[in-house]
Amino acid sequence: MKPQIIARPDHTVSRKQISASAIKVLYGLKDAGYTAYLAGGGVRDLLLGRNPKDFDVATNATPEEVKRVFRNCRLIGRRFRLAHVYYHDEIIETSTFRAPAPPADEAPDDNNTFSTKDGLVLRDNLFGTPEEDALRRDFTINALFYNIADFSIIDYTGGLRDLDARLLRVIGDPDQRFIEDPVRILRAIRFAAALGFEIEPAAREAIRRHAGRLEDCSSSRLYEEIQKLLSCGKAARVFELCCELRVFEHLFPELGAWLNAPDGDSKTHWLQKSFAQIDRWRAAGFNVDPALLFALIFGEYHEWVAAQIVQNEELPHADALIEATHRHIRQLDRIRIPKAATHHIAEIMSGQPRFLKMTPKNAQRIMRHRSFLDAFLYFKFAARTTGRHSAELEWWEQQRKAR
Ligand code: ATP
Numbered sequence: 001m002k003p004q005i006i007a008r009p010d011h012t013v014s015r016k017q018i019s020a021s022a023i024k025v026l027y028g029l030k031d032a033g034y035t036a037y038l039a040g041g042g043v044r045d046l047l048l049g050r051n052p053k054d055f056d057v058a059t060n061a062t063p064e065e066v067k068r069v070f071r072n073c074r075l076i077g078r079r080f081r082l083a084h085v086y087y088h089d090e091i092i093e094t095s096t097f098r099a100p101a102p103p104a105d106e107a108p109d110d111n112n113t114f115s116t117k118d119g120l121v122l123r124d125n126l127f128g129t130p131e132e133d134a135l136r137r138d139f140t141i142n143a144l145f146y147n148i149a150d151f152s153i154i155d156y157t158g159g160l161r162d163l164d165a166r167l168l169r170v171i172g173d174p175d176q177r178f179i180e181d182p183v184r185i186l187r188a189i190r191f192a193a194a195l196g197f198e199i200e201p202a203a204r205e206a207i208r209r210h211a212g213r214l215e216d217c218s219s220s221r222l223y224e225e226i227q228k229l230l231s232c233g234k235a236a237r238v239f240e241l242c243c244e245l246r247v248f249e250h251l252f253p254e255l256g257a258w259l260n261a262p263d264g265d266s267k268t269h270w271l272q273k274s275f276a277q278i279d280r281w282r283a284a285g286f287n288v289d290p291a292l293l294f295a296l297i298f299g300e301y302h303e304w305v306a307a308q309i310v311q312n313e314e315l316p317h318a319d320a321l322i323e324a325t326h327r328h329i330r331q332l333d334r335i336r337i338p339k340a341a342t343h344h345i346a347e348i349m350s351g352q353p354r355f356l357k358m359t360p361k362n363a364q365r366i367m368r369h370r371s372f373l374d375a376f377l378y379f380k381f382a383a384r385t386t387g388r389h390s391a392e393l394e395w396w397e398q399q400r401k402a403r
Pocket residue numbers: 039040041042053054056136137138139142143181183184
């Protein structure tokens with residue numbers, strides 16, 4: 001297939017917008033005689049006039065050859081072998097053009113370059129051409145290359161057209177690509193939300209069909225991907241899309257069931273408000289502990305479980321909240337929330353009943369606690385969202401001012 005090539009005068013990407021480190025890697029490879037492209041999200045974001053989070057390089061040099069060009073280079077990865085080129089403030093991920101995953105039934109069984117399990121790709125390190133590399137990427141807008149040799153943009157998949165149309169389109173057959181790697185479902189939602197793009201109808205249908213496969217993904221990869229969904233700046237839209245495409249219930253089945261129980265509207269309201277709050281903190285440049293984000297999302301559910309524990313097991317409210325948090329997160333086998341985060345969530349929750357006691361002595365004591373600020377942010381959010389405890393909230397705001 002012949003790519004569409006856009007010469008330098010006909011596009012807006014300039015070297016000035018690319019980080020100095022990425023430029024060094026691109027020129028280092030080019031000067032050593034290799035093909036070197038800026039690839040992935042960096043090209044996409046520059047074309048959209050957005051600030052790229054990072055710059056990735058794709059090349060025909062093998063990882064070992066990249067290492068020979070750069071002294072400041074380390075090879076990493078098992079599933080994908082990659083070269084990381086280190087600079088004082090940045091790491092440039094440099095990957096060798098890769099061939100697409102062969103269909104599962106053609107994959108050799110016992111081969112250390114490629115293996116699959118039930119159609120799920122476990123490891124692939126087949127090097128390929130730039131075209132093959134573009135075609136194995138997830139979405140057309142993520143498959144554009146910027147060629148350092150002549151500053152042109154190379155488009156094998158119609159990504160430029162889709163950028164213009166603000167359309168998120170899967171490369172290849174959406175069913176097959178989501179089966180190969182179900183995490184792409186969450187990536188689709190993240191890009192659509194963050195960039196304000198539509199997901200093409202065929203991909204939406206495929207997402208609905210295959211969302212259940214998220215259950216087969218590694219729980220730590222899901223945890224990472226969920227963090228990205230929450231911190232993309234458009235978490236409220238992420239939640240909407242997750243509900244619309246029936247993804248939410250596969251990520252958090254227990255919350256899905258709870259949402260479908262009677263009184264679901266007020267619960268959905270809580271979740272919508274939590275996601276919107278996460279965006280507001282982010283827009284204000286506030287670096288929020290992931291534990292607080294999860295505490296917020298799970299909060300009303302944890303309160304609900306805790307109320308049952310209080311009733312059935314006669315535990316005090318604060319202890320029941322700790323118990324509810326641990327029970328819930330223990331049974332979450334899909335998403336591996338780290339232990340330290342779980343403890344912090346439990347602390348935030350068990351701190352809540354303390355805000356109902358308005359005595360200066362109590363205030364002095366708990367304001368010194370290390371999780372006070374996160375617990376208070378939760379309390380403030382909960383009070384405003386439910387309309388409960390507004391007198392208490394006002395009292396605590398005053399105590400904080402007086403401090
Ligand atoms: P971000 O702004 O989040 O960094 P990105 O598009 O750069 O977005 P990365 O996760 O950094 O995303 O991945 C870099 C590139 O690698 C992507 O643009 C895409 O081309 C490719 N890629 C990443 N993950 C996958 C995947 N699961 N399947 C296919 N291609 C992928």
